[in-house]
Amino acid sequence: EAGVAQSPRYKIIEKRQSVAFWCNPISGHATLYWYQQILGQGPKLLIQFQNNGVVDDSQLPKDRFSAERLKGVDSTLKIQPAKLEDSAVYLCASSLTRANTEAFFGQGTRLTVV
Amino acid sequence: AQTVTQSQPEMSVQEAETVTLSCTYDTSENNYYLFWYKQPPSRQMILVIRQEAYKQQNATENRFSVNFQKAAKSFSLKISDSQLGDTAMYxxxxxxxGNQFYFGxxxxLTVIP
Structure with a gap:
C-alpha cells in the first residue's frame, strides 16, 4: 500500500513570495489533514478535510493560507504572501473515515522563508 | 478544548535499558483515542502504539507499552530494551x-550506546 505522498520535500523562497505544497493521501482515506510543525514544536493542525469538505480550519491564517481538496483526493496548501515565521515543516496526513483510526503521515515539506 | 502536555523536552537512556516518557492530557470527552508517534530525523511520523480510552487494559506492542490512567488523564510510554534506532522525537x-488530532x-529521546 502506497503511503501519503508530498511534494516538494524542500522549498526556499523569499518573503512575500507565494508557494504551494501538494499532498496525495492513501487511497480510500476520506480524512486529510495539513499540519504546520515549527522547529522544536509539535504539529499544529491547520486544516482538516472530510472528502472535499472542510471540517476544521480554525487555526488556518486565512489572510495568507488557503487549501483545497478537489474531488476529495489530492490536496494543495498555498501560502501567499509568505512571511519569515512561516518557515516550518508542513505535514500532510490522512486517515479512514472512522474516528478510531490512526493518521498516516507523509514525509513533509520543509519550507524556509528568507 | 483538548490539550496534550509532554513535560520532558529531552531524555536519554543507555542502550538496552528502559525509559518512560510521560504525557498528560485534558478533555471533556469520554470516548477518545491516544497515540504515541515517533518522528526520526527523516521527519516521517510513525505510529508506535495506540490506546482506546474505553479499554482498561494497557496497550503493548513488542518493546513498547503504555501506562494509561484515565482518571488522572495520564498516558505514559515505556520503552524496554532500548535500541539505537529508538532515537527520535516522540x-x-x-x-x-470528531477525528481531530492534537499533539504534544x-x-x-537519545539512546546512548
Whole structure:
C-alpha cells in the first residue's frame, strides 16, 4: 500500500513570495489533514478535510493560507504572501473515515522563508 | 478544548535499558483515542502504539507499552530494551470523536550506546 505522498520535500523562497505544497493521501482515506510543525514544536493542525469538505480550519491564517481538496483526493496548501515565521515543516496526513483510526503521515515539506 | 502536555523536552537512556516518557492530557470527552508517534530525523511520523480510552487494559506492542490512567488523564510510554534506532522525537497525540488530532510538544529521546 502506497503511503501519503508530498511534494516538494524542500522549498526556499523569499518573503512575500507565494508557494504551494501538494499532498496525495492513501487511497480510500476520506480524512486529510495539513499540519504546520515549527522547529522544536509539535504539529499544529491547520486544516482538516472530510472528502472535499472542510471540517476544521480554525487555526488556518486565512489572510495568507488557503487549501483545497478537489474531488476529495489530492490536496494543495498555498501560502501567499509568505512571511519569515512561516518557515516550518508542513505535514500532510490522512486517515479512514472512522474516528478510531490512526493518521498516516507523509514525509513533509520543509519550507524556509528568507 | 483538548490539550496534550509532554513535560520532558529531552531524555536519554543507555542502550538496552528502559525509559518512560510521560504525557498528560485534558478533555471533556469520554470516548477518545491516544497515540504515541515517533518522528526520526527523516521527519516521517510513525505510529508506535495506540490506546482506546474505553479499554482498561494497557496497550503493548513488542518493546513498547503504555501506562494509561484515565482518571488522572495520564498516558505514559515505556520503552524496554532500548535500541539505537529508538532515537527520535516522540509525540503523544489525542484523537477526538470528531477525528481531530492534537499533539504534544514532543520529547527528544537519545539512546546512548
Amino acid at each position: 509525540f503523544c497525540a489525542f484523537l477526538t470523536s 510538544t514532543g520529547t527528544s
